[in-house]
Amino acid sequence: MKPLFRFFTNKFLVTGVAFIVWMYFFDENNWMLQRERKEELRNTKSNIAYLKNEIAAEEIYLKNLTSNAHTLETFAREKYRMKRDNEDVYVIERK
Numbered sequence: 001m002k003p004l005f006r007f008f009t010n011k012f013l014v015t016g017v018a019f020i021v022w023m024y025f026f027d028e029n030n031w032m033l034q035r036e037r038k039e040e041l042r043n044t045k046s047n048i049a050y051l052k053n054e055i056a057a058e059e060i061y062l063k064n065l066t067s068n069a070h071t072l073e074t075f076a077r078e079k080y081r082m083k084r085d086n087e088d089v090y091v092i093e094r095k
Helices: 002-008 011-026 031-067 069-080
Strands: none
Touching: 002 011, 011 031, 031 069
């Protein structure tokens, strides 16, 4: 019983346990905050990858718009509802 008591009252063990508890729960960079930051970093990296793919797709679309007259005409008709002089345009929208 006495060796067990001496082990748990060892000043180095008590100090080490107190330090670990302090770092896990009470420090400004505690364990929970570190987990949240890692999750946020993971989400940000996946968002960056998604946006890079979107930028690449938009660059291809822009290149296609500037180099292909038919694509430009289709874009103008769909986006801005432009028409030729001898055409009638009927717009059907869903609500």
